[in-house]
Structures are given as C-alpha cells and as structure tokens.
Amino acid sequence: MIQALRGMKDIMSPENERFVYIVDTASETAKRYGYEYIETPLLEETALFKRSVGESSDIVGKEMYQFIDKGGHDVSLRPEGTAGIVRAFIQSKLDRKGGVHRFYYHGPMFRYERPQKGRLREFHQFGCESFGEDSVYEDFNIILMIKDIFDTLGIGYTIKLNSLGCPECMPGYRDQLIEHLHDIQDGLCEDCNRRIETNPIRVLDCKNETCRTLLADSPVIVQNLCEECDRDFGTLTSMLDSHGIEYELDPKLVRGLDYYTRTAFEFVSSEIGAQSAIAGGGRYNRLVEFLGGKPTPAVGFALGIERIIELVKLPEKGRSGIYLGVMEPEAIGTVLKIAHKKRAKERVYVEYSKRSLKAHLKAADRMGAKICAVIGEEELQNSQIWVKDLETKEERRVGVDRFE
Numbered sequence: 092m093i094q095a096l097r098g099m100k101d102i103m104s105p106e107n108e109r110f111v112y113i114v115d116t117a118s119e120t121a122k123r124y125g126y127e128y129i130e131t132p133l134l135e136e137t138a139l140f141k142r143s144v145g146e147s148s149d150i151v152g153k154e155m156y157q158f159i160d161k162g163g164h165d166v167s168l169r170p171e172g173t174a175g176i177v178r179a180f181i182q183s184k185l186d187r188k189g190g191v192h193r194f195y196y197h198g199p200m201f202r203y204e205r206p207q208k209g210r211l212r213e214f215h216q217f218g219c220e221s222f223g224e225d226s227v228y229e230d231f232n233i234i235l236m237i238k239d240i241f242d243t244l245g246i247g248y249t250i251k252l253n254s255l256g257c258p259e260c261m262p263g264y265r266d267q268l269i270e271h272l273h274d275i276q277d278g279l280c281e282d283c284n285r286r287i288e289t290n291p292i293r294v295l296d297c298k299n300e301t302c303r304t305l306l307a308d309s310p311v312i313v314q315n316l317c318e319e320c321d322r323d324f325g326t327l328t329s330m331l332d333s334h335g336i337e338y339e340l341d342p343k344l345v346r347g348l349d350y351y352t353r354t355a356f357e358f359v360s361s362e363i364g365a366q367s368a369i370a371g372g373g374r375y376n377r378l379v380e381f382l383g384g385k386p387t388p389a390v391g392f393a394l395g396i397e398r399i400i401e402l403v404k405l406p407e408k409g410r411s412g413i414y415l416g417v418m419e420p421e422a423i424g425t426v427l428k429i430a431h432k433k434r435a436k437e438r439v440y441v442e443y444s445k446r447s448l449k450a451h452l453k454a455a456d457r458m459g460a461k462i463c464a465v466i467g468e469e470e471l472q473n474s475q476i477w478v479k480d481l482e483t484k485e486e487r488r489v490g491v492d493r494f495e
Contacts (some may be wrong), residue, residue, distance in 0.1 A: 093365075095106070096212070097206060097212070097341075098203075098204075098206035098211050098212025098213065099212060099213045100211055100213070100397075104399055106323055107394060107403060108405065109400050109401075109403045110396060111214075111250065111399065111419070112244075112403060112405060113217070113244065113396050113399065113403060114217060114396070114451075115198050116163060116240060116244055116392070117195075117197070117217040117224070117240050118195060118197070118217075118445075120236060120240050120243065121236065122194035122195075122237050123221055124193070124219075124236050124314065125193050125234065125248075126194060126195040126219050126221075127193065127194060128195060128196070129176060129179065129194040129195070129196050130198070130398075131169075131172075131178070131179050131196070131236050132169075132175065132177035132336070133168055133169055133198070133199065133201075134166050134167070134168065134169070135167060135174070135175055135178065135283060136164065136165065136166060136167075137155070137157050137165045137166060137167040137170055137353065138308045139174050139175070139178055139382070140155060140167055140170060140174055142381055143174040143177065143378055143381065143382060144170065144171065144174060145290065146162075146289075146294075147291075148293070149282075149338055150170045150171070150202060151170075153200040153204075153313075153390050154170060154204050155168070155201075155203070156168040156170075156201045156202075157168050167260065168200075168201035168233050169199055169200055169201065170201060170202045171200055171216070171219070171393065172196055172198070172200065172216055172218045172220075172392055172393055173220060173375070173378070173393070174382075176194055176196065176218075176220045176381055176391075177378055177379055177384070177389070178382060179194065179345075179381060179382060180379065180384070180387075181221075181382055181384035182317040185200075185222065186222075186379055186384040186385040186387050187385055187391055189223065191221065191222065191223040192221075192222045192223055192280050193219065193220070193222070194219065194220050194222045195217070195218065195219045195220075195221075196217070196218055197215065197216065197217040197218070197396075198215065198216070198222075198380045199213050199214065200213070200214055200215070200216055201213055201214075202214070208363070209363050209395070209397050209398045209401075210397070210398075212379065213238060214395060214396070214397050215395075215396040215397060216393045216394065216395055216396065217393065217394050217396060218372075218391060218392060218393035218394070219233065219236065219352045219391055219392060220389060220390075220391035221233065221389060221390050221391060222379070222387050222388070222389045223226070223387055223389075224388060224390075225388035226326075226420055227323040227326050227327050227330075227353075227354070228326075228330070229390055230327055230353075230354040230373075230374055231330045231331070233352075233372065233390055233391065233392055234250065234331070234336070234356060235336075235391055236346070237358055237370050237372075237394065240422075241358065241370075241399075241484060243317070244403045244404065245355070245361070245402075245403065245404030246360065246369070246395065246397065246399055246402045246403065246404075247344070247360060247402075248359060248360055248369065248370075249338075249358070249360075249361075250331075250336065250337065250338040250339065250356060250357075251338070251339050251340075251341040251344050251356060251357045251358075251359060252328070252331075252338045252339065252340055252341065252344070252354075252356050253312070253313065253340065253341050253342055253343075253344040253345070253347060253356070253470070254312060254313055254316060254320055254321075254324040254353055254354060254355070255312060255322075255351050255353060255354075255355050256312050256315070256316055256317070256352065256353065257317065257320050257322075257350055257352050257353060258321070258322050258352075258377070259317045259319075260312075260315055260316050260317035260320055261312070261352075262313060264310065264312050264315040266292060266294065267310045267315065268291050268292070268294075268295075268309060268310055269287060271308075271309050271310055271326050272291055272294060272309075273287070275306075276361070276476025278301060278302075278305050279294070279297075279301075279302050280297065280299045280301070280302050282297065282299075283297050283302050292312075295309065295343045295345050295347060296343075297308060297346045300414070300467075306343070308398065309343075309400040311342035311343070311365050312342065313340070313342050314342075315376065320353055320454050323353060323354075324353070324354070327354060328340075328453050335350060338356075341357075341415060344356070344357060346385045348398075350375050351373045351374065351375055352373075352374055352375060352377060353373070353374040353376070353492060354373045354390065355371075355372075355373035355374075356371065356372060356373055356392075356400045357370065358370040358394070359369040359372065359477045360398075360399075360402065361396060362402055363399075363401075363402070363438045368395075368398070369394060369398045369399050369402075370392055370393065370395070371392060371393065372390070372391050372393060373391075373392075374388070374389070374390040375389050375390070375391070376389060378390045384391075384471070389450070392401055408455070409461070409482065410459050410460060410461035410481055410482050411437070411438060411440060411459065411460070412437055412438035412440065412458070412459070412460045412461060412462075413430075413433055413437060413439045413440070413460060413461070413462045413463075413464060414429055414439075414440050414442070414455035414458060414460040414464065415439060415440070415442070415464050415465075416441075416442040416446060416451040416454070416455075416463070416464075416465045417428060417442070417445060417446075417464075417465065417466050417467075417469060418445060418447070418448065418451075418465060418466065418467035418468065419422045419445065419466065419468050419471050420445055421471060422467075422470075422471050423443060423465035425466060425476075425491060426441060427441065427472075429464075429476070429491065429494060440460065442454060442459055448465060448467065448477075448490050449482035451463060451465050452479070455481060455493055456481060460481060461477070461480065461481055461482055462478060462480060462481065463479045463481055464476050464477065464478045464494065465477050466491075470488065473488075474490060474491050474492075475488045475489060475490055475491060476488070476489060476490075476491050480493065
C-alpha cells in the first residue's frame, strides 16, 4: 500500500473543519485591515531563497527541497512565503508605482526537517505582507491584526518583541557581538561557530542549551540602537502599552530568516511543547532592494496553521442544511430536482438509496441537518414531501412545488 511521505499529512475530518475555520478567520481579518489576496507559485528559482532567506540560514543550508528540473534550472519548493511575494511585487513593477500595497496569502510550504508535533515537511502558513509604509504604526497594526486573529480563534499567546536595528546601528553591534563570541566559541556548537563568520546575529537564535547558557551575557542590540531605531521601538512599545496589549522584551529574538531589520516579534504558546512559536514576523526594509527592486519599506508576518490547529476553539453551531431522502426509488428524480434548487442558498445532502424513515432520520441527525425531508409511497402519489424540523421536532407534509 502506498502511503503519504514522511512529514506529509492529509487534511481530513476531523481536522479539516478547524483548518478551514483558521484560513477563513485569518482571511476575513486581513481583509478588514485592507489586505488583498495574492497567490504565488509553489516552485521558484533557488536563487530567490538564497538571496532573501540567506545562505547562512538552516532553511537554505539544510532544509530546502532543491533540485534541477528537466530544463536544467535550479529550483526549490518554497520554504516560506515572503520571498515569493516580494518577487511578485517586483515583477509586477509595484515597487515603481509607489503607494502602499498590502497582501495576504495562505498555502503549503516545504522544509526537509525532522517531523514532530506541529512541524511537518509540508506545512501550511497564513501570512500578510505590507509594502510602501515605513511608519512603525504599520508594525503595530500587523501585531494588532495577529492578536485579533488569535483572539477570534480562542488561542492564548504571549507576544515577544525585539528590534534588530538598521544598517546604521547594526555594524557596531555586530562587531561587539563577534568579539564576545570569539571569547566563548570553544564552548559553542558547530553551527554557532560557522555563523560567527557568516551571520553572527543568528548565533543568538541557537536552541542548544549549552550555547544558550554561554550566550546569556551576550551584548544585546536594543542597547546599541541608533537614535531613529530607538525612537521607533519606543513608539511601538508605547502603542502596545496604550492599547493594553501585554508583551515581553526578548533581546535574543532574531527570527530564523536573514532579511529582518528593526521590529521583530513572535507570538508564542505554552500549549504546544518546545516548538512554541505560533506566529512571527517583523520589518524587512531592505529585502525588495536585495532582490533587484526599488528600495521599499516592508513589514509582514506568517502563522503556522498546523501549529495552532489543535488549539482552535470552534464556535458552537446549531443544525444547518437539508437532508433529502427517498423511500421509493421512483422519487429520486424529484428529490434531485429539489436539491438543485435548494443548493442555491443552503447545504443539501441527498441519499440516493431506498431506506426506511427511521434510517433517514438517523442519517440526517448524524450530519447535523436542520431539516429532514423524505418522499415515500404516499407522498409520491400525492406530489408531496414529508418534512421534519430536527430542532423544533415539527413534522408536516407539503406539496413538492411549495417545498422547492
């Protein structure tokens, strides 16, 4: 028997209802914030991710599904969503048109890593990207949007916040950090030692407990911000305070991607074990330029659907829809005609096989239908249909033409 590949999972009942509810809730929230839907290909040139996510990242170095296609092109399945959105933004010349452009997306991403609860090799993200607005108030609005999504879904969280500075303040901090890392590098893991030379900021993201202990006294970027970055970060925290939004400052929060500048944040949950991040993002003002576009400020986020699917609290819902059945095979044509008309406004299930009334009622109850309607011998002779409201328990016979 052929089975799904390791780390790949079918989305079926009972998870499918939660999955759709997450996507619908997040999409409707994003639209209320002025975002419009965008869809980008699953497959992109590998160079796109090397230049955006960064060759020093684990994603590019270890986890991408990368191969040479039949045309000899070096391509990869997308490991995250932002790079493709930026590529589409530039390719559509929106960077040349100016103004603010806001997009939301959802879909599968692919990373070849060790599967575990909430982390698969094919996983799904919902995300938003905002281009052209440099104000820190846009960062605040992004965080507020994620809060609205999780509050609607009934998910508890803690917000962690940091600033990664800018090209003006980062170089000086980088030099301080490298000097400190050289002092402790003998005790750091192999990955950390490699990153000291390629991207020392990423060392702070190491999950190795020994490394985390050694890094506890590392210099932090928030104490080395330039005047503008410090002012922006202060404005952001003040806005969160004024709206009563609780957060924790985390000077070691650098995210797993190389393109972030200034604001970086994560929403974390204590309910999913060690892999606690359920959403994250930040500002990436230089990425559009890195990928060949006109310099454009940008900020965005992504949330992991598999990470939160078990945490979602589905709203209570009453019965809905119509169950149509027959007790005489000759009635199926009439039932199908009724179903076609009713489906213009509501969900309709048709049972084609002949069953007893009791069996039809049980089936309608299992599917949560509000109405069970059946045509038996007597109803067939009189052009009627027997109807029962499964909420009020009211029963009646009506003409087929009236029920349609």
